[in-house]
Amino acid sequence: MKMKIIDIISFFILFIECLNAINVNLIVFSFYNYSDIYPIIKREFNNYSKLNNLNIDLNFILFSEKNTTLGRDYYASTIDLLLKKKSKKYDLYVFDSLYTRRYSPYLIDLKEWISKEHLDLYISGDATKICIYNDKWVGLPIFIKYMVLYSNISYLKKYNKNIPLSWDELLETGNYILQKEQQLNNNNIIGYNGFFPKDENTMCSLYQLIYSYRDNKNSSFPELISQNSINALNMMKDIRNTLSSNEIFKSDESFNSKILLDNTILFSNYWDIYGIPNYNITTFPGRNKDLNGSCLRGFNIGISKYISNDKKKASLEVLKFITSEKVQKNIIIKKFHVYTGLTSLYDDDEVCLYIDCQLIKKVQSINTPSFITNNYDAYSVKVINLFHKFLDGNLSAYDTLTKINDITKIYYFSITSNLFSLVIFISFMIAFFLILFSTVIICIPKFKPYFKFLSKDLWIIYIIGSLSLICSEVSKFGRMTLFKCHLCQAMLTVGYTMIMIPLLYKLIINFPQVNKYSEWIKCRKNFFIYTIIFIEILLNILLFISPFTLKNIYNENSRNFSKCKLIETFGRFILWCQVSTKVIIYLCIIFLLFLEWNIKETSNDIRAFTINMGLDGVLLLLFLILSFISINSYVIYYSLHTCVILLFIITNHTYIFIIRIWFYASNKEKTxxxxxxxxxxxxxxxxxxxxxxxxxxxxxxxxxxxxxxxxxxxxxxxxxxxxxxxxx
Known part of the structure; x- marks a missing residue:
């Protein structure tokens, strides 16, 4: 009876513990026949949790090629949808390292949650290439895969050849063996597979190829439009023409795995797989024997930022367990013979019995450019299509690389863009110095009568405003930055105000009928002018509260470029305030010019400024239209904007400072x-x-x-x- 009571109490305590246990849900998509890893991890962790009284129960949802026909793209989209909806259904996500940037905003920064000692285990290896984005540890790798070279040992021994270390050696050795085998009527052997199917594998094969053509071991990835990259593509085409065919180069994963298992390929580029008989796995060849390149892919585990802190702490225990040295060694390496992100394990002799430690120490890995754009999937599709056109002979190596580079390259308006942009820049420089020279003209006694309409200080304000407008457009030359966005807007709006305010002031105090408003403004000249200018400056300062953003305009058939955009409502409100003040000032000037048309003392100046304001109105309207319509060519976009401002400055200054003087001077003497x-x-x-x-x-x-x-x-x-x- 006493034993029964104890059993009941024990059962009751166990039941309470189960109720209090935190359930951690992990979602994963598994391929490459590694789906068996996760049930083992689940079992091992739950046992570990019980032994250490963690009260954490791990569950997982497995998507695999066995239980879904939609594949990894469907899984990636599902994860994307769950995270964007801030779903709390899953706590831990296992994802392809391709999507580290894509998922980064939705997962916690492990650097803020996990101990430095644990992160330091991964800091020296390839984990940093696939787990960090913008200095944020998005996840840690469960295991890592590398593209490697499979060399057929039977054929190499038969002809006494070594495993090639460079592309030239691979081409020479492959050509020699193929010719010898063809003489023996063996036409079934394939020299090299390329591995450029119409999927993500092409990205890996292409980028590791270009990486293997860098200048030296410590060099970074070569520029796409460089001789090294061109040589890499041309070498691959030579290998294709000599050792293989276009069809084999474009064949899918299943075909490539089959020819490996059938022992019908001499050299193969493929993912590291344990236990392929008759093949030796080595690093990918390079431009020379000291260089190689190997595409790197990892399967990372990260924690959702939308779950509760208790769930985050529990998930962190799971993550630390999976990425611990014990699990990585006993499960990832010893049971499944795959590589780990823990580089310290490659010095363990026991580990090296299960995997090739020397291979990983020699490998020079490169990640695909998954961080280059937000929509990497669309980017990779474009690159793959372009490279296939190269393989088909429809594009040269240079054209292929140029078009690939243009997918993400942001072009900017410069004096080297085209001849027209150079002409515009020179025109601005000429206008700038001519306007500076006009400050001298108004100080020459001989010409003072021609500028009596405005006082000298008002002409100076007018000239400074014109110079400011020129500077606002010159700042658009070169790479756009957020600072340039604000600088251009400030100089444009303040400059326009400084051009218009002197005229507005003069027209107000020159009003035909005596009134208290004109007299008040006349007595407070500086206060009136500088208050309006200060308001304009203040509006530009307020824009920093809701600042500009650089919006990249991506075009299918033309070059990409950046332009300044105000996204937030407050910023747009300030912009509309600026536009409204300009329109109000313009309309006030037009109205006052109409009222003062018949004043004889100022009739010539009134008529001159009326012509100017008519032209200014057309150009102002055109500028506003250009600012709000969508233009997808960066040359046309910047050319039109700068031309409108240039015309505005030239028409104003030419008439007021040149034509009027010439006209008066030509009529000075009586006939x-x-x-x-x-x-x-x-x-x-x-x-x-x-x-x-x-x-x-x-x-x-x-x-x-x-x-x-x-x-x-x-x-x-x-x-x-x-x-x-x-x-x-």
Whole structure:
């Protein structure tokens, strides 16, 4: 009876513990016949949890090629959907290292949760290449796979040949053995497989090939558009033409595994697999004997950032167990003969009985460019299609690499983009120095009468505004940055304001009727001008609260480029405020010009600025249209924007500072005909002529700005000159 009570109590305690246990759910997709790893891991961890009273129960959901026909792409999309929805259904995710960047925003940074001692176990190996993105440890590898070279030992021994260490040796050895075998009527042997099927394996084979052609062992991945990369592709085509065929080069995984098992291939590029008879596994060949390249893939485990802290801590115990030295050695290596991210184990003699430790110590690994873009799947499809066109002979090596480079390369507007961009840049430089020179003109006594409409300080503000506009467009040359986005916007908006405010001020104080507002502004000239400029500067400062972002515009058939965009609502609101203030200032100026059209003292200046404002209105409208329409060519996009601003500056400055002076200077001296007309006015003998002549009046720049006189020209000549001004 007493024993029964004890049993009941024990059962009750065990039941309570089961209720209190934290369930950790792991989701995984397994291929390469490694699905048996996870049931073993589950069993071992749950036993470990009980022994150490962790109260954690591990469960896993397995997607494999046995229970789903949709494959790894479906699994990747499923994981993506779960994480984007912030699902708490699963705690741990096992994922292909291809998607480290893709899943990074949704998984915790292990650096903040796991001990430094545990992370240091992986810091010196290939784990850093596949587990870290933007200095964040997204996961840790459960195991790692490498692409390697399989060499048929039977044929090499038969012809007394060594395993090739370079591509030249592979081509020479393969060609020699194939010729000898063909003489023996053995036409079934394949020299080399290439392994460029229409899937992700092509990316690995291609990038390890290019990596094997870098300058030296310590060199980084070669530039795609470089002679090294071109030589790599041309070498592979030579090997294809000599040792294989296009069909074999494009064959899938099942065919490549079959020819290995059938012993019908001399050299094969394939993933490391334990126990393939009659083949020796070595590193991939290189440009020379000191170089090699091997594509690296890992299967990482990461923890969801959306689960509770208790779940995170429990999941962390599972992750530490799976990536511990004991599990990596006894399960990953000894039971399944696959490679680990724990490099310290490759110095363990017992480990080296199960895997080739020397191979891993020699291998020079390279990861596929999965970090290069957010949508790596789309990128890889484009690269694969382009490389297949190269294999088919439709593209040269240079064209293939250029098109691959263009998929992700961001182009920018520069003086080397084309001849037109160089012309625009030179035009801006000429305009810049001409505007600087105009500051000298307004200070020359001879020309002062031509600029009496605005005071000297107002002309200086106007000139600084013009220079600011030029600088805003020159900043668009070269690579765009966030700093350039804000700088360009600030110089553009402040510059436009500084051009318009002096004119607005003059028109307000020159209002035909005396009013208190004009008098108030006239008495507070500096306050009025600098307050408006300060408001514009303040609006640009507020943009830093909701700053610009660089949006990359990717194009299928043209070059990619970046442009500045305001994504957040507050930033767009500030932008609309800036646009609205410009439009209001412009409309106020137009309205005041209309009211002051008939003031004789300033009639020439009013007419000159009216023409300018008419042109400015067209250009301002065009600029706003260009800012809001979608243009997918970076050359057209930047050329149109810069041309509009350049025209704005040139039309304003040319008319105000050049044409007006020339016009006044050409009419400075009176002709004999002028004197005759003056005499007619003085004698008042011909009333009809006087009436006609009185309709044409213009200020004389040599007199005081409050005086005017009748034009001393024949009517037809005045008509011609007046029409000339209008056209300009």
């Amino acid at each position: 004999m005909e002028d004197k005759l007309v003056d005499k007619l006015f003085n004698n008042n003998n011909n009333s009809q002529a006087v009436d006609v002549l009185k309709t044409f009046e213009i200020d004389d720049p040599e007199h005081d700005n409050k005086t005017s006189k009748s034009l001393n020209k024949l009517p037809i000549q005045y008509e011609i000159r007046y029409l000339f001004i209008i056209v300009l």
